[in-house]
Amino acid sequence: MRFDIITVLPGLLESPFAHSILQRAQKKGLVEIYVHNLRDYATNKHKSVDDYPYGGGSGMVMQIEPFAACIEKLQRERNYDEVIFMSPDGERLNQTIANGLALHENLIILCGHYKGIDQRIRDLYVTKEISIGDYVLSGGELPAAVLVDAIARLIPGVLSDETSALSDSFQGELLDAPVYTRPAEWRGHKVPDILLSGNQSLIDNWRYEQSLARTRERRPDLLDE
Known part of the structure; x- marks a missing residue:
């Protein structure tokens, strides 16, 4: 199973995937996790990916162009079952959702930051929005790590005792x-x-x-x- 995570802070995701079960799953070739730096797809020389919100208000909003460029590049390379946005107003993650997603092959996960992402990204590209709880975090990176862990451990061969996940x-x-x-x-x-x-x-x-x-x-x- 392949996960492609798009984030403005790739370093924040290094540790969760470099240890324990997820590390072993990758070494076995059962799981592939790729983290993409959104700034690599910025359209300006300063590599900024956010701007002021139309209509005024506090905070900055993540722009549509970098997300669109990265998502479309990935989709040209392979078919994706879902494009998931980690959002506090998404469907709350539970075991049933994790079980269903574990049956897929390729997932894209978008990590928001700042005040949020341009709504057009959600309208045009996102197929599923998921929340890990009724609270707000600084960004979508930690929720993305939670989601990947919840899904990956269900893939046959990831756990040494495959019946363990069934009794959780x-x-x-x-x-x-x-x-x-x-x-x-x-x-x-x-x-x-x-x-x-x-x-x-x-x-x-x-x-x-x-x-x-x-x-x-x-x-x-x-x-x-």
């Missing part, structure tokens, strides 16, 4: 059950006996009941949905 929180519309590892007792606190019983059927039932109880307590909105 939200996969069954429930939060995950409590998990434990050795030692079985620590400072008087014991692992639940049922997890040591070896009876997989009883363990599965216990985990489901725990997931249901935790979801009811912490995220009852998921049960309503």
Whole structure:
């Protein structure tokens, strides 16, 4: 799977993709992540990509020409399933969205900055807008990293245990059950006996009941949905 991320701050995305699972996924050839510097497509000698908003107001707006030039160059090279804009007013990211996007092959992700991007970019090029929560960040780079991580870990072969992603929180519309590892007792606190019983059927039932109880307590909105 290929991700092309367009940003004015490519350095901000170096670390998230250079470690752990995403690093291994790239080394295995399962995931390709390319970060494109929007300033390389600027049309002026100062390489600026923003300007004052029409109608007045505070802040600067990212211009349409650099985004259009980069997107169109990429689209001439291959077909893309989605052009995604990370936006606080987009559809809120959840596991269902990540699952669906993981079935695609090529995605373009746009990172906004400053006051926002020219609306015409959203009207003419963007096919999906995604938010990672009801708050505002300084730019779309961190949300883009979150989105790539959420998708990439679902690609077969990325996780060493492919069944792990299937049992994560939200996969069954429930939060995950409590998990434990050795030692079985620590400072008087014991692992639940049922997890040591070896009876997989009883363990599965216990985990489901725990997931249901935790979801009811912490995220009852998921049960309503």
